Amino acid sequence: MKMMKWLFPLFVVVALVQLVVPAGMIVRRELTLKEGKIFKFHAQPVDPYDAFRGRYVTLSLEPNSVTVPTNSSLEYQWREVYITLDEGPDGFARFTGVFLEPQTGKDYIKTKSAGLNEGKLSLRLPFDRFYMEESTAPKAERAYLEHSKRGQQDAFVTIRVSDGFAVLENFYVAGKPITEFVKE
């Protein structure tokens, strides 16, 4: 019984900390979705299977690389980088610069970089999947394929950005959220 004196309070602390982790993940994303600035990215979906988290549509976003300054370019490879972005004339996001430190006062995304090729730094953007209900993910892919003839690629995702943190908000095909599109 002596041990219970500290064991049970310890259990309560552990239980609370364990709840704080998912709660923190949720709160930060909800705040970004509520207050973050919205950006549109072109998308190309495919559909693999992840037994752990159900079905999702794999995303490959455009743009996914950024032009690096010509001097000292190699140091940007394979590490965490900060990418500034703005909205182009077509209404879609475009990357304007790559930095090694956070860029306060600008819209930027913290992400991981990959290799450098002809002055372009490839990025591993943290939006590689869009989760859907088991039965609708394959439908989403088929619907997308039918509606994405050459030159008519109208699938895009919206991403909310706030203080370098970015959250994927929704996935649109032909101007409609994918979940609504597949119901039609």
Next chain:
Amino acid sequence: MSKKNVNWLYEELPGLVSSGILSAESAEKLLQHYKESKNGGLNLAIVSFSIIGAVLMGFGIILILAHNWDQLLRPVRAMLSFAPLIMAQVLAGFVLLKRRESTGWCEGAGTFWVLAIGASIALVAQTYHISGDFGVFILTWSLMALPVVYLLNSSVAALLFWIGTTVWVSDTHGQHGTEVWFWPMLGLAVPHLLWAFQRNRYHVRVGALNWVLTICGAFGIWFALGRYSSGDWIPVYTGYFALVYMLGSLWFEEGRMFWQRSFQTVGGLGVIVLSIVLSFENVWHYQNPMELLNITSSNWVQTLSLLVWPMAALGLWGYLWRKRELVTLLFGALPVIAIAGVLLSGNHLDFMAMMLMNVYVLALSVALIWLGTYNRLNIGMLILLTLIIVRFFDSDLGFVVKGLAFITAGVGFLVTNVMLIRKTQGAK
């Protein structure tokens, strides 16, 4: 002790007491001691069933959540992601207050709790389309699960923690330097093993923990190796497996079942497989010992493991030397032979390195056959047979060389046999 033997003891005790060989008090103590082991089988079944039940329920919840209910709005799904975790916590709280003495309850609730943690994080990731950074997911999950090991004394939680840590390092070892955290991480659950060890080192719990720990350790070493030079695995792995074997013979020598001798089993298997692999000449072709010592800022983890494992093994080998237990010393000698082989091979004497390793395997198998109990005899025969088969088909050697080597070895065995027969006849 087997059930049959315990029953026999139960029948014998009253007679021993009445004939004055054993005092009533001692007989009572013996009864109490073996009562536990008599019920051992049933207890093990209860604990196993509660673990299996918890695993099935945990997986079931994960699968239901993985369906990803589109109809539910995001805030509802966000709230729902807490459900498995809270359920597991309530169960754990109940076990902690009311059932802490029951291994079945503790292990079952612990297993369910660990799985529920993963389910909750995965559900949040699914709701917010968080990208598939598997390493971060596994690391978060493992660290959140660690307290379960100690709160509920759950060995299954410890096993899952070690497996999670190993999966994490397999995912993250590309980022140089992070792999060194594998060892402190692994160490975080070791006090639980020590606790179980102190209670009863031959308990099935300790056996299972040792199995997983030694195997996870072997994988962890792999991820700390092999991007810069080609020969580093030889001293590191021979050192690791020899060390594990020798620690086993130091701490678990009285173990009768293979799972009670996890260290000897894992370490011994590692030593046997490695020494057979190293008995091929072409394995030695590309070893460059000088390259191994070329320390840079990006390979220091590798250099560290290159020093730690062989040196620890050599240290323990020196310590065990005075015990003069030939089989243990032979198993423990592999890193010495392997390092000698690396040095020979570095001086373009690959053939000598190969010969040295063949002599070692031969000596190991003969020692096991000569000195061994029934099990060891079989293992020794198996090693010898493997060595003979791989050498017979070894294309690196010419037929004449192979033929002469086989004849020499055969004569050696026959002469030994004659000596053995004379010795036994002399003894009569």
